[in-house]
Amino acid sequence: METNEMYVMPRIGEKAPSFKAVTTQGDINFPEDYSGKWTILFSHPADFTPVCTSEFMTFATMEKEFKALNTELVGLSVDGLYSHIAWLRTIKEKIEYKGMKNVEVNFPLIEDITMEVAKKYGMIQPGESSTKAVRAVFFIDPQGIIRTIIYYPLSLGRNFDELKRVIIGLQTADAFGVALPADWRPGDEVIVPTAGSCGTAKARMQGEEGEMTCYDWFFCTKKLAKSEVENKLGTKL
Numbered sequence: 001m002e003t004n005e006m007y008v009m010p011r012i013g014e015k016a017p018s019f020k021a022v023t024t025q026g027d028i029n030f031p032e033d034y035s036g037k038w039t040i041l042f043s044h045p046a047d048f049t050p051v052c053t054s055e056f057m058t059f060a061t062m063e064k065e066f067k068a069l070n071t072e073l074v075g076l077s078v079d080g081l082y083s084h085i086a087w088l089r090t091i092k093e094k095i096e097y098k099g100m101k102n103v104e105v106n107f108p109l110i111e112d113i114t115m116e117v118a119k120k121y122g123m124i125q126p127g128e129s130s131t132k133a134v135r136a137v138f139f140i141d142p143q144g145i146i147r148t149i150i151y152y153p154l155s156l157g158r159n160f161d162e163l164k165r166v167i168i169g170l171q172t173a174d175a176f177g178v179a180l181p182a183d184w185r186p187g188d189e190v191i192v193p194t195a196g197s198c199g200t201a202k203a204r205m206q207g208e209e210g211e212m213t214c215y216d217w218f219f220c221t222k223k224l225a226k227s228e229v230e231n232k233l234g235t236k237l
């Protein structure tokens with residue numbers, strides 16, 4: 001196989017590559033088993049390592065918040081199933097960290113000793129490591145389409161506020177047909193679709209189209225109450 005084929009990188013807007021795998025929660029057929037749900041498929045470099053442990057404790061503690069957003073978590077590393085099981089047992093029985101203890105990881109953790117899945121998803125990035133997956137995060141929608149990808153290096157743990165903000169943002173953008181500005185959070189103004197649908201720049205600047213604020217002809221925002229987002233997404237934010 002050519003080097004380039006070995007290290008393909010799936011892209012935003014593409015169908016999530018299919019695979020079957022063994023996990024700590026039984027076999028999965030991905031992404032088909034998750035049809036109708038949002039999924040966060042993420043990789044970590046190795047079991048029994050500190051940054052990964054802090055991340056798994058955080059993911060597991062936040063699992064309910066993600067489920068409330070119709071979002072399932074699926075982890076992966078190139079370790080084997082028995083390593084995964086032993087590590088997750090250690091986390092539950094021994095690790096107390098930042099107020100988190102007795103943390104049970106109930107979402108599936110894929111064993112990928114052959115690196116087949118990791119390579120399909122561009123999780124092996126040889127400049128960083130050719131034997132461990134980087135910290136990849138794939139946000140996949142209910143139709144199995146990749147909507148956002150974030151990669152972190154081995155040495156930097158993920159920002160979980162951001163992971164949740166991405167899911168909320170994607171669902172909000174879809175539900176209301178809007179775009180979201182820098183650092184958007186529920187309750188902040190949203191960006192209305194540009195050109196054509198909004199009249200002339202002058203009219204928009206004068207606010208003839210309701211509650212819009214225009215900074216120029218190509219950049220208009222409107223209010224979107226947090227309660228409206230919560231109602232649409234079906235959960236408190």
Ligand code: BEZ
Nearest residue numbers: 045046049050051052154
């Ligand atoms: C960690 O999770 O702590 C880690 C894993 C692999 C390389 C470096 C750090």
